[in-house]
Amino acid sequence: MAFRLRVVPETTNFDFFRAQWLTFGGSMILTVVAIVAWIAMGLNFGIDFRGGTTIRTEATEPVDVGAYRDALSGLELGDVAVTEVFDPNFADDQYVAQVRIAPLDGQESVSPETIAQVEENLRQISPSITFPSVESVGPKVSGELIWKAVLAMVAASVGIMIYIWMRFEWQFAMGAVIAIVHDIFITIGIFAIFQIKFDLTIVAALLTILGYSVNDTVVVFDRLRENLLKYKTMPLKDVMNLSVNETLSRTIMTSGTTLMALGAMLIWGGDVIRGFTFAIFVGVLLGTYSSVFVAKNLVLFVGLDRSDKPKKSDKNEFANVDA
Amino acid sequence: MQTASLWKRVLILLVCGWGIVAGLPNLFYSRVEQHNDALAAIEAAGGTATPELEAARAEWPDFLPSALMNLGLDLRGGAHLLAEVKVEDVYKTRIDAMWPEVRDALRDLREQVGNVRRAPSPDGVLRATIENPEGMAAALDAVRGLGGSVVTLTGVGESTIDVTAEGNDIVVQLSEAEKRATDERTLQQSLEIIRRRVDQAGTREPTIQRQGEDRILIQVPGIGSAQELKDLIGTTAKLTFNAVVSRTTDAGANAGPRNLLLPSMDEEGVYYIVEETPVVSGEDLVDAQPSFDQNGQPAVSFRFDTTGARKFGDYTAANIGAPFAIVLDNEVISAPVIQSHIPGGSGIITGSFTVEDSTNLAILLRAGALPAEMNFLEERTIGPELGQDSIDAGKIAAIGAGVAVAVYMVASYGLFGIFANIALVINMALIFAALSAVGGTLTLPGIAGIVLTIGMAVDANVLVFERIREELRQNKNAARAIELGYERALSAIIDANITTFITAVVLFTVGAGPVRGFAITLGIGIITSVFTAVLVTRVLVELWYGWRRPATVVV
Numbered sequence: 001m002a003f004r005l006r007v008v009p010e011t012t013n014f015d016f017f018r019a020q021w022l023t024f025g026g027s028m029i030l031t032v033v034a035i036v037a038w039i040a041m042g043l044n045f046g047i048d049f050r051g052g053t054t055i056r057t058e059a060t061e062p063v064d065v066g067a068y069r070d071a072l073s074g075l076e077l078g079d080v081a082v083t084e085v086f087d088p089n090f091a092d093d094q095y096v097a098q099v100r101i102a103p104l105d106g107q108e109s110v111s112p113e114t115i116a117q118v119e120e121n122l123r124q125i126s127p128s129i130t131f132p133s134v135e136s137v138g139p140k141v142s143g144e145l146i147w148k149a150v151l152a153m154v155a156a157s158v159g160i161m162i163y164i165w166m167r168f169e170w171q172f173a174m175g176a177v178i179a180i181v182h183d184i185f186i187t188i189g190i191f192a193i194f195q196i197k198f199d200l201t202i203v204a205a206l207l208t209i210l211g212y213s214v215n216d217t218v219v220v221f222d223r224l225r226e227n228l229l230k231y232k233t234m235p236l237k238d239v240m241n242l243s244v245n246e247t248l249s250r251t252i253m254t255s256g257t258t259l260m261a262l263g264a265m266l267i268w269g270g271d272v273i274r275g276f277t278f279a280i281f282v283g284v285l286l287g288t289y290s291s292v293f294v295a296k297n298l299v300l301f302v303g304l305d306r307s308d309k310p311k312k313s314d315k316n317e318f319a320n321v322d323a
Numbered sequence: 324m325q326t327a328s329l330w331k332r333v334l335i336l337l338v339c340g341w342g343i344v345a346g347l348p349n350l351f352y353s354r355v356e357q358h359n360d361a362l363a364a365i366e367a368a369g370g371t372a373t374p375e376l377e378a379a380r381a382e383w384p385d386f387l388p389s390a391l392m393n394l395g396l397d398l399r400g401g402a403h404l405l406a407e408v409k410v411e412d413v414y415k416t417r418i419d420a421m422w423p424e425v426r427d428a429l430r431d432l433r434e435q436v437g438n439v440r441r442a443p444s445p446d447g448v449l450r451a452t453i454e455n456p457e458g459m460a461a462a463l464d465a466v467r468g469l470g471g472s473v474v475t476l477t478g479v480g481e482s483t484i485d486v487t488a489e490g491n492d493i494v495v496q497l498s499e500a501e502k503r504a505t506d507e508r509t510l511q512q513s514l515e516i517i518r519r520r521v522d523q524a525g526t527r528e529p530t531i532q533r534q535g536e537d538r539i540l541i542q543v544p545g546i547g548s549a550q551e552l553k554d555l556i557g558t559t560a561k562l563t564f565n566a567v568v569s570r571t572t573d574a575g576a577n578a579g580p581r582n583l584l585l586p587s588m589d590e591e592g593v594y595y596i597v598e599e600t601p602v603v604s605g606e607d608l609v610d611a612q613p614s615f616d617q618n619g620q621p622a623v624s625f626r627f628d629t630t631g632a633r634k635f636g637d638y639t640a641a642n643i644g645a646p647f648a649i650v651l652d653n654e655v656i657s658a659p660v661i662q663s664h665i666p667g668g669s670g671i672i673t674g675s676f677t678v679e680d681s682t683n684l685a686i687l688l689r690a691g692a693l694p695a696e697m698n699f700l701e702e703r704t705i706g707p708e709l710g711q712d713s714i715d716a717g718k719i720a721a722i723g724a725g726v727a728v729a730v731y732m733v734a735s736y737g738l739f740g741i742f743a744n745i746a747l748v749i750n751m752a753l754i755f756a757a758l759s760a761v762g763g764t765l766t767l768p769g770i771a772g773i774v775l776t777i778g779m780a781v782d783a784n785v786l787v788f789e790r791i792r793e794e795l796r797q798n799k800n801a802a803r804a805i806e807l808g809y810e811r812a813l814s815a816i817i818d819a820n821i822t823t824f825i826t827a828v829v830l831f832t833v834g835a836g837p838v839r840g841f842a843i844t845l846g847i848g849i850i851t852s853v854f855t856a857v858l859v860t861r862v863l864v865e866l867w868y869g870w871r872r873p874a875t876v877v878v
Contacts, residue, residue: 004877005734010796056709089716112550112702132709134549138700141405152833159825167818201768204830204838208775208845211826215779215819219786222815250789253735254782257728261778264723265771270716272397272709273767280775 007256008249016244016292017237017300023293031182034189041192046199049146051139052078052102053110056085057122059129060093068097071121075114078102087271096271103139110136149203153184156207160214168221171299176217179295183213183286187279201276209283212258216251216291223247224296228306236304240296248292255288327862335858339749342851345388345756355391358383369592392758393528394544395766395840398714400707401544402552405700408513408537410506412695414447414497417505420609421469421484421495425451428465436462442492449495459488466493473500506537512694514539520556538700549702557693563601564635567646567658570595588654595655597648602638607631613681616671621681623672632668640664717770724777725751732781736788739878742863743784746855750780753851754844763847766840776848782819783856786812791878801876802868809861816857824849 016023047054057063068082079102090096101118103110115134122129137145157180165173184206191198224243231239262284265277327335348355361379365372372380383389396403422441429439429451437454444450453462463486470484483501487494497505514533521529521543530542546552568582571594578584578596587593611625627635638647639661648658649672659672729747732740754773758765791808799807827849830842868876 004737005731007735010792089712089719112553130706131704132706133704135703135705136549136701138698140407141700148833152829155833156826156829159829160822163822163825200834200838201841204768204834204841207826207830208772208841211823211845212779214822214826215782218818218822219815222818226811246793247789250785253785253789254779257731257781257785258775258778260727260731261724261774264727265720265774267720268716268723269720269771269774270713272713273716273771276768277771280771 006249008252012245012248014241014245014248016241017297020297024297027182027290027294030189031185034186034192037189038185038192041195043188043192043198044195046197047100047135047137047142048200049142049149049198050102051137051142052100053115053134053136055099055101055115055118055131056133057097057099057126057129058132059095059126061095061126061128063095063097064125065097067125068099068122071125072099072118075117075121076104077110077114077118078104085271087274089268089270145200149200152203152207153210156210160210164214164218164221168225169304171302171304172221174302175295175298176214176221178298179217179287179290180210180213182290182294183209183283186286187283190282191279196278197275199275201273202279205276205279205283208280209287212280212284213287213290216255216287217295219250220244220247220291220296228304232306236306237300240300244292244296251288251292255284258284327865332862332865335862338854339753339859342749342753342756345390345759346752346754347387348383348389348391349755349759351383352391354382355389359389359391362389388759390759390762392755393762393764394710394714395764395769395837396542396544396703396705396710397767397837398710398765398770399544400705400710401542402546402549403701403703403705404541404549404552404556405534405702406539406541406697407700408510408539409696409698410509410537411447413505413509414502417497418447418449418495421449422451424469425449425466425493425495428469429453429462432458432461432465444494447496451493451495452491453493454491456491459491459493462493463488466495470498473498473504509694510537510539513697516693517541517556521552539697545707548704549699550704553699553702556697563605563650564603565597565599565601565648565650566638566642567648568596568598570646570658583653585648585650585653585655587658588651588656595648595658597650597655601650602647603627603631603635607634611685613678613685614671621676621678623676623681623685625670625672627668629668632666635668635670636664636666639670640666713767713770717767717774721770721774721777724774728777728781732784736878738867739784739788739791739860739864742860742867743781743788743856745863746784746859747777747780749859750776750848750851750855753855754847757847757851758844763843764840765844766837768837768841769844772841772844772848776844776852780848780852780856783812783816783853784860786815787856787860788878791876795876795878801873805864805868805876809857813857816853820849820853 057068063084065082065084069080072080072082081100083098083100085096085098087096099118099122101110101114115136119131157177160180161173161177164176187206187209190196191202220243223246224240227234227239227243227246231242234242259281262277262281266274266281269277357379358381361372361376361382365376365380426439426441429436435455435458437458439451439453442450442452451466453459467482467484467486470482470486473481473483481500482498485496485498510533514531517539518531521531521541528544530540532540534540541552541556543552546555565583568579571584572592574586574592574594576584576594576596581599582596583599585595585597587595607627607630609626609628609631611623614622614624616622643661643663646658646660649656657672725747729740729744732743734740736743751773754776757763787808790812791804794804794807794811795801824846827842827846831839831846834842
């Protein structure tokens, strides 16, 4: 037998419901905690959602956040936040910072003259400074962007729910949605707790998590559907355990390769995209966990009608597709 | 084992071959780009090439495909503006321009209405106070008679103006239908002007799009800053009417002192020598509308203000039979012959126009300045170095991800892992080929999407391989196990990918800019990965199996 790397033994027989109060219960509590954190602490919205201006600065002198702030204090600006940016890809004498300026009340956005003045003041304390990117978003657009983001999440969830309902049973659709809610809300909670910048790309990341989470859940459900037909008398809980065990190797393998790819992006992908990659990374971890410990628990609670009435979908539906 | 038929295999391999050949140019991005630019430049110069252009063209062989995917602003650097057109500005101009007509109309009814004066009113509303309220009915009729009818898609001829009475005041404003029609025209006109301004700067692949009711998105790669772009858009178009000295096809003709040699806009290779000092300039033009001449041919009618009308009248009276040139931004739009003295300051431009031509020309003629002010809702400037840094970082990450996944797959599945890796490489080529073919745009999140695809694309193979293992464990023979593995894993693969595809579609529909770029790569990646993981690896496995005929298979 040739050598094979085996993360998961050939056959496993774990009982994924044994510590249900801890795994499923804990997950639900964590979800609630995340929502509370989100409401209590709020998200650190980027300018996409809040309006304002961000200026990325790059200099060969080290960044002195205090000096940057002082240089701008004389100007008539809204809230100013200066953060230094670190990245392993930077050269030794490459110092990058992000300056974020909120618009003053009643102003549509930060005016170009003001931005020019900000750049001038910063140039005085750091002569080598350049401004690789300057972005401004007015409050009018940012309000719409929030609304669009929410709409996107709801539309995607509903679309997926309908698809799963059509292909499986309504209980499965609910289970998948609970798993999605779990993954997405905990990710948002992490962004709230650590006050990581939340902008439009993070919404894209959340939608990707949604896609991945369902992807993972559906694979388990698919096997469950198959086994339900195969073992008609086995208790539902046992069929579920069997299905998860049978697909465990694949679950671990796929999240392994995905996390490896994302890990590479996280390390080498540069700081501009790091928030986005981080969100997906966290989401894939959560999505893997939820497809094993969360999604099917709800199906078990609600129960399934296993009588022999003709099922909505036939497992052989695709088996005839000639590859 | 039931194997795929020969033509099916050939088809699959052909698709893979196309992917590799069509994806290839993106690996040599800057060389291919130089080649394409040189080709375009040679084309523009009428087929003559300088040695530098020839050299640039030789950077990439002509027989290979040269379609490239576009790079988004976040990768190439440039400026992005989202502008809101203040459409109400136009209502004010239109209504204010009506005052003289209203005044004259009421003056004709002086016995009934008495004196008329303009009362203060908000923008876009005209208020005229009459002395005798008894004459109101007649006054309203007279003013209503000034309105034309709006031509809309519904075909209902509503009046262009709403006229109501309030005490002694006649209140005139644009009707709702006319406002909508005006908004539409204002937007079209603004788009046309912006497009001309940006095109003139000669930048690569600018995006100028209408968004929603009253917004315009402008993205110009390679421009220094959003401010520069705003200045560019703000520049007024220069429209002049010049006397024509002669017409030539020689691009190097000597125009003579105080004359200009200008190219024709739509006749290739035709040049006009015109007098440098214009007869009338665009500042004197008040209006231009598409219309029809006396023979029913499409034409453009225009109107000058008083000074313009006088100058134009004098000139046409003195030069009947001579051509004059309508020049926009140093290009001759058309050079009609003066048929008769044009006294009233309004005239008509005829030519061999289609209705579309005349509509466009009217827009261009009015395109002197933007019809309404613009509010900039979003401004973004991205420096080219930052974009290059992102590309470099993305490359390293993609290579890192690819190597890690490849090693992991071989370690886990041995020979079958190698098949999966070949499929992965073909998958990458197909993604790039598809992006180039549809003219898709690669953005920074798009790169992340590709890296994510590297991780997730092997999923379908993992599903198949795990399934084959299971079937082997049940002591099925190798051929049967492979066949069942592919067959039984398919339903899970299809379900899992369709759900992910749904999110990609939602992202594409709702998202904008970089997010949309991510949705495109994710969506394409899903399709290509199912193709490569299910069909391509199967062909590879079958070929291998048919060649080696192993008694046992270890996955």
